[in-house]
Amino acid sequence: MHKNPLVDFLRHYGPIPAQDNMYDERIHEARERAGVAPIEAPPMRLGDVLGDLRAGGPRVVILTGTAGDGKTFHCRRAFEELGGDAVEWAKGLKLVAVPLGDGRSAVIAKDLSEFTATEKEALLPRLAAAANGHGTDAFLLAANDGQLVASFRGWAAADQARQPLFREIEAMLVEGRQKSDRWRLSMYNLSREMHGALFDTLAGLIVNHPDWKHCCGCPAKDRCPILVNRDRLADGSLFRERLAQVIDLAGANDHHLPIRHLLMLVVNILLGVAGDGKSPLLNCKRSQRIEPKEATSPYSNALGLNVPERVRFQYQAFAAIDAFGIGKETSNVIDDLLVYGHIERKEDYAKAVSADPLFGEAAHRHSRAAYLAGDRSGTPDFLKSLEAQRQRLFFTLGADLGGLDPWHLTVFRHAGEYLEFCASLREGRPPDKWTPRLVRGLNRTFTGMMLDVHADVLLCSAGGDGRSRVARFLSHTLSVSRQRRAPYLSFDWAVGKATPRMVVIDPMARPGEPSPGEIPLRLTHFEYLMRVSSGSLPASFSRQCFEDFHDFKLKVIDRLDALFKDADDGFIRLEAVEAEASGAARTKEFSFRVPTDD
Amino acid sequence: MTDAPTLPSSHIDKSGSNIKLWLEEAIWGHRLYDDQTPWLAMLEFLNVFRSRMALGKALREEYGPERHEDIVYDMERMRAVRYLVFNNPYMRQVEQSVVSDGERWKRWLEHVGDNALKVDFGYLKKRFNDFSELCRVVEFFQETAVQVQTNKRWTSRFIFPYGPDCLYADLDGVGEMLGSNDRRFFARGGEILYLMMNRSTRAAAVADAIRGKLLDGTNRWNRLVKVLLRDGHGQQREQVSSVKAGYLPCIGLADYDRLADDWLAVLSLGLPGQGLVDPLVRLTGLSVVLYMLGRARSVTGESEGRLVLEIAAPRRSPILDLSKDNFDSNRNAPLRAIERRMLDVRGMQAWKDAVADKHDPKQATLKILAAEFHWNPPQADAAQFATPAAALSAMEEAARKRHGQHFAKVLPNWSRAIGLATARRSVGTWYSPSDPLIKALVMANVPRQEEFNIFLAKLFDRYGIVIGVTEAERSFGSLPVDAQAFRDNAERLEHRMRALGLVRRLSDDCAYVINPFAGEPQ
Known part of the structure; x- marks a missing residue:
């Protein structure tokens, strides 16, 4: 019977129950046994890492993320690019140094979890010193996000003076910041990249793998379900492009898929078979016995429908894709x-x-x-x-x-529009095509009234604890176009981040002052605003978005109240907003003289 | 008995007919009462604070190892304002049925002309451009009034505390001045809060924060209330004056600092003050619940308490039953404490001597009971007690009955009111947090962001709250229920908090709780 060792090898990447911490060993052994050429994704952050290390002066570069997203690979490649000896690397030392040419060295710790508690006690102070600008060496540290914060938290617990650096590392991780303002520190989270492009690259590497040639001579070649699926995932196919978009959008919704999950997805698309009761993946033997049919459809495989439902959503890729409800909605x-x-x-x-x-x-x-x-x-x-x-x-x-x-x-x-919106912002073009609808959605959320106002944002208060549905009293109005003196609302792509954001800009603020308010515009938020704009009730599509925008409104009102206090002239001025039949907002002004105290 | 040193309660006038027994009061203070909800306690507290603030003494009250604070305070009546907002049904009717503005004023003033307060509301014509403006302002205060469950008399309804001029006393509604200071709803719970904060180590900081965030007279809604006030408001006779504050037994307790720290954390957030009141009410209620349980344990000698929280699940989880038992045990803790106190009397040497008294053991023992518990049964009853034991039994009976009528309800009522406990028919009551309580806990305990497991540990360290398996192990030692049930419980909390925008999961081993209102880093 004809067998292609590549197929057997690829199965190891698939959704078969296996111990996660044995993953790398398993893959390595399987590959060696099969005699298959390795599948290596290009290290996407290598340029940044090398740039930082070579930049001069002491510093710390942290590579973080989750298991299997290529941190160790990045470290090895960085080591090699800096002139390190592959033999040296193969020794597997926890800490290796390589001269940077200007008298300094780059010290690389490729996996923080390899260090014992005592070794961490010795290492972390060196990192802190470099981050503070002491010494000359640059450090590259790779650690899983959980490990990273746990290690620094433990180290900082021993001395109050260590807390600020720990809290900065923690904040950079949570906020997705890449550069620190106060310390000589940068952080790249490999899990939080836009992985659509990476998915496309990985799919290409697998689909174009040289070892497909071993299929030559197989009698079932012309009706092999695996080869059919491989064909569907060919370079340039719309299927692959759309998958990449879905993965990018999932990332924009905080559902990040690191490399190992992307590989699983590709392999499942190729080899998935539903309903057979045995394994969810094909091998050459089974493949030769069946025809391509609904059970092997790559489109169903992409959703993980070949994997039993009770375990399907343990695989992050399927959970992330399922969040889109593909096929459940229609027109x-x-x-x-x-x-x-x-x-x-x-x-x-x-x-x-x-x-x-x-x-x-x-x-x-x-x-x-x-x-x-x-x-x-x-x-x-x-x-x-x-x-x-x-x-x-x-x-x-x-x-x-x-x-x-x-x-x-x-x-x-509105995901298609969201993709255009993001592209527009990334390229620095104003998002005028979407702003009116987004603003209308915001106004309806902020006031609880069916307004059709899209040139200004009406920050309305409700009185009381501020949580009632309808808010009538206008605290502040924000224009959506750039202003010279008054605060205004803007959409931009935050530097070093993965999502667009909505931000209130105060042109009169001193440099370094935080903005009156900002909120990331994830896919869900964008969808929410678009739906509210077209008539959805604010609390129905997404409770989380409703709360997020509500909190944003309260924060901004608080900041603007502090900046623009009521005039102390013995009068109170209120503006109450009402919705006219056309949807326009009519404001009624009240002013009252406050009696002076006796 | 109690391990924390206590202050004398001599400044309390116990001679009145209201204080028939001094039992709960000796343990928890004078007093906590079931008709006073957490919100009403907050309002009473703000009244006390504001009065003392005017004298520059807010939370700076003197006290010593043998000397209780001596606090006297005033409260406004605000008769005209509360009449307009809560006892003014004709206003809307007039606005709807009459067209001309002049006619509207005339008709409405006729309606309210003969009011029991003997207030002439004509001054309002000068304050507003037209009648409908008055209606909008009154409606605003009506719509945002403090919501309370029970149908209260209108003199026990309160406008939202936007600032110092929105605060007033609870009155029983009798006569022109609306009656006297009534102790049903402002039952001194607010005074107890005031005393607790006064004795916390960060009292001064709390006072500054309250002044700045909650009692800022320049707040526009606060100033709006003034528009409704009569000329001549602020006169002495309009106030409820010289109210003497109650009693708080223990000089220093960790509970006081926990309360103060929660207030400081919340008041430092980037939200307008009015948005902070509800979370503060819940956190304060939680602190009081824990205080009550803590004092009960000091008396009975029971070991460390806990609050097992079950996060709502689609199917009944074993945590729910555990939580139900926990709630029931906690609910009865005060009763166990007072029983213990009364039991301890029997072991006192003075009691034994009195029982053995040759002349009149009954009289001697009654004297002891009067001294210890301020129990003075009427002469007729006293005659019926055949023996000292009978007298003690009668007192215990009276104590239990009195306890059941009011004090016993405080814990369950407050737990439900703050969103800590949930009641369901055919299931009972157990600890299951509401969304606003969860959010309040984040606001008080997460400075900017905190790892999820660290957050759970903090909830346990500060409040004794058990949700996940680690805290369950720390609290119980050996788990009473499968570890997986606790893990699922914590996971449900994470999902719930994600839906509220309070948690972000970064990866399989990393989830963070985010405080949406945290200030910018320094």
Whole structure:
């Protein structure tokens, strides 16, 4: 029987229950046994790390993240790029030094968890000294995020003077900051990168792996489900592009997928098979016995449908993708196409469904025919098939079917717009296309009234403890366009961060003063504002977003109240906001003379 | 009996008919009472503070090892304002049924003309441009009034405490001056809070923070109240004067500092003062609950207490039953304490001597009971006690009955009111935190961000709260319930806090609690 050792090797990356801390060993052994060339993703932060180390003067560079996201790999590559000897590295020393050429050395600790408590006691003070600007050496430290804070917390517990550095490291980790203002310290969190591009690279490495050549001579080559899936993930495929977008968006929602999870996803797409009861992954033997069919559909595999439900969401990749609800949402246009398109919209139908003989038409035809004939006994099957088709369409709907937005098949209907919004901000272009709707959503959230106001933000208070739904009294108005003196609201891409943010800018503030308020605009927040803008009730789509924006409003009001105190002229001025029928905001002004105290 | 040194209570006038027994008061202070909810205690506290603040003495009251604070304070009546806000049903009707502004004033002033307060509301015409403005302002205070469950008389309803001019006494509603200072709702719980803060080590800092954040007269809503005040407001006769504050037994307790530290943490946050009152009410309530349990344990000698919190789950978890037992045990702790106190009398040498008294053992023992517990049964009853033991039994009976009527309800009522305990039919009552309480705990305990497990440990260290497995092990020693149940409990809390925007999970081994209102780092 023909076997490709690459397939057996790839299975080790897949969603098979295994001990996480044996992961690296397992992969290494399997690869050696299979005689397969290694799959190495390029170290994305290498340039930054080397730049920092070479920059001159003492400093500390921290590489953090979670297990398997390439920290050790980065350390090795940095060591090599700085001129270190591979033999030296292979010794596996906990601490290695390599001269930087200007009399200084770069000292590399490739894994903090290897250090004993005593060794940490010796190492951490050296790092602190360098961060404080003493000595000449630059340090590169790699540690998992949990390990990192736990180690520094323990070290700082012994001496109050150590607390500020620990708290800075902690804050940089939580806020996603890369550079410290007070210390000679930078931090790169490999888990928190935009991993869409990395996913694409990894998929490419696997799909184009030289050892696929071993499939030559296999009798089942022409109908191998694995090779079909490999084909679907070819370079430049819309499937891969859309997957990358989903992964970036999940990252923008704080659902980060480090390398090991991305590899699992790729392998599952290639080898996944549903319903067989044995293993969720194919091997060469099983593959030769079956045809490509719904059970091996790469689109279903991408959602982890081949993995039993009770364990599926333990795999972060599937949990992150599931958060999008792909296939659970839809639009009338798309469902019409799937149910009646073969009769009423033949051209579009051909492009969307018939064009895929394996997973499109063939899979869908029978259950639909029964449904349309009035047979209700097969309705559950039909609904399942419909959902599968929506999932497939999500990954394959392209520009040629202009009227159909694939994001309508997910919970985040505005995700496509969010991607454009982010691109716009990253490139420094003003997001005017979206600002009016975002502001309208904000105003409805802040006031609890169905207003149609999109040029200014109305910061309204409710009185009492501030938590009631409707807030009528205008505390401050913020313009959305740049101002010279008055505070205004702006959208930008925070430096060194992974998400856009909404920020109140005070043009009169002294440099270094914190802004009156800012809030990261994750995908959920963007979606929330867009939905509220189109008529959703503020508390219904996402409680978390409602609370986040509410807290933001209260904070900003507090800061602006401190900056713009009421005039002490014996009068109180209030502005109450009312919604007119057209949605415009009408303000009624009251002013009262305050009687002087007796 | 008690290990913490206590102050004398001689400044309390116990001769009145109200104090029939001095039992709970000796342990917890004079006094905590079930009709006074945490919010009402807060309002009473703010009244006391504001009065003393005017004299420059807020939380700077003198006391010594043998000398209790001697505090006398005043409270406003604010008759006109509270009448307008809470006893003014015709206002809206007039606005809706009459069109012309002049006519509206005329009609409304006619309606209220004959009011029992003998107040002429004509002054309002000068204050407002038109009648509907008056309506909007009154509505504002109505809509934001402090919400309380029970249907109270209108003189026991309170506007939101925006600032010092929004505070006033609870009155029983009798007559032109609206009656006298009534001790049902302002039952001295606020005085106890005031005394606790006064005896904390950071009293001065707390006073400054309260002055700055909660009792800032320049707050616009506070100034708005003044627009409703009559000319001539502020005169002496308008006040409830010379109220003497109550009694707090222990000189120094960790509870006082915990209360003060929570207040300082919350008052330093970047929120307007009015947004801080509700979290402070909850945290204060929690501190009082823990204080009550702590004092009970001092008396009975029971070991360290705990609060087992069950985080709401789709299915009934074993933690719920554990929490229910915990709640029930805690609920009865004060009763156990007073029983113990009364039991201890029997071991006193003076008691034994009195029992053995040759002349009149009954008289002798009654004297002891009067001295220890201020128990003076009416002559007719006293005659019926055949023996000293019968007398003691009768007192114990009276004590339990009195305890059950009011004091016993404080713990469960307060626990529910602050969102610490939840009650469900057919299940009972147990400790399960509400969202606002969770948020208040974050506001008080997380300076900017704190690792999730460290946060849980802090909740245990400061409040004895048990949610996750580590704290359960520290508290129980050997776990009464499967460790996994505790782990699931903590995980549910994390998910809940994420939905509230209070937690971010960075990776499998790293989740952080974020305080959304934390100030900027220095």
